[in-house]
Amino acid sequence: MVRYKYIYNNKKKIWHNKNLYIVILIVLVMSAYIYSSLSGFLSDLKDNQYGNEVIQPGSAHVHYIDVWQGDCILIQDGIHNILIDTGSSIMSSDVLNFFDKHDVDKLDMVILTHPHEDHIGSFDEIVEKYQVDLVLKSGITHDTSTYRNVEKILADEEIKAIVPVYKEIFTYGDMMFTVLSDSSKKYDEINDYSIVVRLDHLGNTFLFTADMESSSEKDLLDKETDIECDVLKVAHHGGSSSTTASFLYEASPVYAIIQSGAGNDYGYPHKSIIERLDVHAVKVYRNDLLGDITCISTDKGISFIFEKDY
Numbered sequence: 001m002v003r004y005k006y007i008y009n010n011k012k013k014i015w016h017n018k019n020l021y022i023v024i025l026i027v028l029v030m031s032a033y034i035y036s037s038l039s040g041f042l043s044d045l046k047d048n049q050y051g052n053e054v055i056q057p058g059s060a061h062v063h064y065i066d067v068w069q070g071d072c073i074l075i076q077d078g079i080h081n082i083l084i085d086t087g088s089s090i091m092s093s094d095v096l097n098f099f100d101k102h103d104v105d106k107l108d109m110v111i112l113t114h115p116h117e118d119h120i121g122s123f124d125e126i127v128e129k130y131q132v133d134l135v136l137k138s139g140i141t142h143d144t145s146t147y148r149n150v151e152k153i154l155a156d157e158e159i160k161a162i163v164p165v166y167k168e169i170f171t172y173g174d175m176m177f178t179v180l181s182d183s184s185k186k187y188d189e190i191n192d193y194s195i196v197v198r199l200d201h202l203g204n205t206f207l208f209t210a211d212m213e214s215s216s217e218k219d220l221l222d223k224e225t226d227i228e229c230d231v232l233k234v235a236h237h238g239g240s241s242s243t244t245a246s247f248l249y250e251a252s253p254v255y256a257i258i259q260s261g262a263g264n265d266y267g268y269p270h271k272s273i274i275e276r277l278d279v280h281a282v283k284v285y286r287n288d289l290l291g292d293i294t295c296i297s298t299d300k301g302i303s304f305i306f307e308k309d310y
Contacts, residue, residue, distance in 0.1 A: 068261035070118035113210035115142035238269020
């Protein structure tokens with residue numbers, strides 16, 4: 001039982017209680033702790049808002065940038081910056097702004113999956129601003145001004161550029177990129193020459209399929225190539241000529257990302273692909289609906305951040 005001692009002095013009641021002082025001190029200490037914790041929480045919350053993500057040690061961020069009708073994927077681990085395709089030339093300012101917001105200082109590797117404008121069109125603008133250490137390019141040529149311009153830039157800037165071979169591996173920190181496409185194969189469609197890459201990071205697996213179509217998908221399956229993944233970048237913007245049922249079955253992704261532009265002229269993604277993904281219980285995230293999509297990979301799994309409300 002708490003006992004109070006009262007002292008009367010000049011008709012004013014003054015009470016002292018040693019235990020009460022201790023309680024007040026404890027409350028003050030706890031208040032300071034709560035304030036400090038809340039401040040840290042709010043700071044972390046701000047850091048994890050879209051566009052201000054802090055890349056924690058041991059994690060990797062895979063950004064599926066909204067470049068309307070095209071592909072552009074930036075992968076970062078806080079030290080290395082890897083780019084898969086650049087989007088079209090009309091989206092170059094958006095791509096560069098995204099790089100600025102995400103502290104890109106140089107590009108360790110750029111993968112130009114195939115020579116279509118919506119995949120390589122912004123390369124010249126990127127090279128003007130950023131150092132590029134290595135370029136992986138498809139073995140197929142294309143008689144367009146965009147393709148010729150890229151080849152001229154590679155030569156003029158003396159950027160190391162190679163055509164990767166099947167199962168070739170490129171490692172950056174905890175990120176391991178394995179080339180799954182076979183540059184020695186011959187196809188009728190340029191899309192089938194797309195460089196296909198698997199990223200392994202701390203037990204999480206990403207498959208980047210560019211614009212590959214059913215012919216090159218079949219070749220991967222015939223070779224019994226390991227295409228199983230957690231996150232699949234759906235080929236050719238969700239077009240019906242790709243992502244066959246057999247390919248999707250073997251890939252068995254948990255998540256699928258579709259890089260297509262809102263209101264595009266091709267009707268991407270096609271209804272048949274959305275239905276096929278649904279049948280396989282794959283969670284689908286789309287640039288045309290969500291804007292930029294960022295997947296965060298850690299040893300505890302993966303999570304997502306979206307530019308627009310989901």
